[in-house]
Amino acid sequence: MGELLKREDQRVEDTWDLTSIFESDEKWEEAYKEVEDRLSEADTFREKGIQSSDDLLEVLEAERDLGVTLSQVYVYSHLKHDQDTSNSKYQSMESRAMSLYTKFASAWSFLTPALMQIDEETLNSYAEEDKLKEFKFDLEKINKQRAHVLSDKEEKLLAQAGLVLNNPGLTYAIFNNADLSFDNAVDSDGNSHVLTQGTYIDLLKSSDRTLRKSAYETLYKKYGEYENTLAQTLSGEVDSHVFTAEARGYKSSRDQALSNNHIPEEVYDQLVDVVNDNLHLLHRYTELRKEMLGLDELTMYDIYTPLVDEDFKVTYEEAKNHVIEGMAPLGEEYQDILREGFNNRWVDIYENKGKRSGAYSSGTYGTNPYILMNWQDNVDNMFTLAHEFGHSVHSYYSRKNQTANQSGYSIFVAEVASTFNEALLADYLYKNLDDDKKKLYLLNEQLEGFRGTVFRQTMFAEFEHKIHTLKESGEPLTADKLNEVYGDLNKKYYGDAVSYDDLISKEWARIPHFYMNYYVYQYATGYSAAATLSEIVLNGTKEDSDRYINEFLKKGSSNYPIEILKNAGVDMTTREPIEKAMKFFEEKLDQFEQLIKNK
Structure with a gap:
């Protein structure tokens, strides 16, 4: 493998075009200064108060408009930073933008308490006025949170306490990402392999079982050396969730976490x-x-090893065509948006020195969607491209069809559009491949994706709820207790076919999502919703695909996420979508076993 290119040596057409946000860094500085100068407007609105519907409209529009500019300031700096994290100029710009966000949040923290000082009947009457129709749903959501909003002084105190409450998670992140290092893993020939957070799963996918075992034991023994410290950081994180839930009068930390999205x-x-x-x-x-x-x-350490040995190479150009063709069930308009993204440089394609690893979709209201890739010529990267375009087209539709304050969408539905795209791409490839080995490879990928996204994340969700429940009942979260709870869940989920050891019980210590407050369950619900919706579209008519686009992709946060999904055809308040997802897994397992028998 050749040496990585420097950022400045990348072909321009292989990089994203950020000039559609700001033409230059100087223009970014001007926007930054504008936001900074306008922060004091919040004081004026706080002192004036809200005496009428006109006052309400003025303050809501001011907060929204400034927030849009601030979001663009942040997104530009964050994308510039991620394209080369070693560039000190963009390190500084991103840091300044994050600091500006904190100042903005503090300055405008008075707004929700101020709205709560208006009695519910009056606020509802304001919301019914035509001039406030763009904010009606936001005001409805705020009214529903009325019982949990504190006084202006208390809200400001909680906002200022954010850094303290976030400390356990920040401490864990620094330890896990910066301070923790591992010895090399060793293969069956005695060769050393660098073991990091980033290489661990790749090493577990190796066909060399000695290497897999070495990586597994080396990693978890190291976590075991620090399990008491890490138990304390996780316990502190759970404490912060329990504290804020109690401070705001929720019945539990889960009640608070789910109520944020009205789940x-x-x-x-x-x-x-x-x-x-x-x-x-x-x-x-x-x-x-x-x-x-x-x-x-x-x-x-045998759980991640591919069951099918297939060198399934896909170039970026081939992947582009497959993704576009795979989305044909959604219609020409959807495919045209994909073409626009590919042709107008929404994607930063290849790895370069200093570029952030992984992949994501970003952007904000008033900008194009942007996709970061670190392209390698394989099937995994093709599915990642389809996944990230699922996010990006969802954002594109939402921003085109909703106002700024409702153009985003909640985490609960965020993974639906992306996983939906993966399902359509898999269906397209499976139908168009005449090589059974490649079909087996695809099915293995789908089975593994389901295992990792539905079964594994639900196991995480069980663990997360259990430790919060223990903490709320007054039981300390010691390393021994966390090992016991996690180890028992692992045995329950993977069953008698697996031979267990004590090391896997320490896996909780390396999962950063446990510091994200009831986040992981949404991967599993999102995957299940996507499986149901993709089945509807693949087996349905144009009316079904139009419904998915119009009732889901275009809706942003204009309704509760549960209702948006229900209108699109999936009722997550019932067991049916999860049961359908389980049926999907069973069908893929049946197909896989049948192809194995036919070989």
């Missing part, structure tokens, strides 16, 4: 219940894994 708690419980009812499917998959790998004993 009924039964959605969480139903997910766990349905997945538990179908763990026999995961057990069947692990039995098949053991058989196909020819192992007398299947261990946790």
Whole structure:
């Protein structure tokens, strides 16, 4: 492999075009200064108060408009930083933008308490006025949170306490990303392989079992050396969730976390219940894994190893065409948006020195969507491209069809459009491949994606709820307790086909999502919703695809996420979508086993 290019040596056409946000860094500085200078407007509005619907409209529009400019300032600096993280100029710009966000949040923290000082009936009457129609739903949501909004002084105090409450997570992130290092893993020939957070899963995918075992044991033994410290940081994080929930008068930390997106708690419980009812499917998959790998004993370091040895190469140009063709069930307009993205440099394609790793979709109101890739010629990267374009087209539609204050969408639905695209691409490829080995490879990828996204994330969700419940009941979260809870869940999920050791019980220590306050369950619900919606579109008519676009992709946050999904055809308050997802996994497992028999 040749040496990585420097950023300045990348072909311009292979990089994203950020001039559509700001023509130059100097223009960014002007926008930054504008936001900074206008922060004092918040004081004027706070002192004036809200005496009429005209006052309300004025303050809401001012806060929204300044927020749009601030978001563009942040996105530009964040994308510039990520294209070369070693560039000190853009390090500074991103840091300044983040600091400006904090100042903005503090300056405008008075707004919600000020709205709560207006009695509910009056606020509702204001919201009914035509001039406030763009804010009607926002005001409805605020009214529903009335019981949990504190006084102006208390809200400001909580906003200022944010850094303290976030400290456990920040401490963990620094330790996990910067301070923690591992010895090299060693393969069966005695060769050393660099072991990092980024290389760990790739090493577990190796066909060399000695290398897999070495990576697994080296990583978790290192976490074990610090398990008491890491138990304390995680306990501190849970403490912060419990504290804010109690301070705001919620019945539990989960109640608070889910109420932010107006998600009924039964959605969480139903997910766990349905997945538990179908763990026999995961057990069947692990039995098949053991058989196909020819192992007398299947261990946790054998879980990621591909079951199909296939060198499935895909160039970026080929992937572009596959993604566009794969989205044909959504119609020509959707495909044209994809073409626009490819032709107008929404994508930063290739790796260069200093570029942030991984992939994501970014952007904000008033900008194009932007996709960061670190392209490699393989199927995984093609599916990642389809995934990120799912986010990007969702954002494109939302920003085109909603006002700035409702153009975003909640985390609960964020992964639906992206996973939906993966399902359509997989269906297209499977139908157009005449190579059974490549079909097996695709099915293996789908099975693994489901295992990692639905089964694994639901296991995480069970663990997360359990530790919060323990903390709320007064039980300390010691390393021994966390190991016990996590180890028991791992055995329940993966079943008797796996031979367990004590090391896997320490996996909780390396999962950063446990510092994100009831976040992980949404991966599983989003995947399940996407499986249901993709099945509807693939087996339906143009009316079904139009409904998906019009009732889901274009809706932003103009309604509660549960209602948006319901209008698109998926009712997440019932067991049905999770059960359909389980059926999807079973069907793919059946197809996989049948192709194996036919080989």
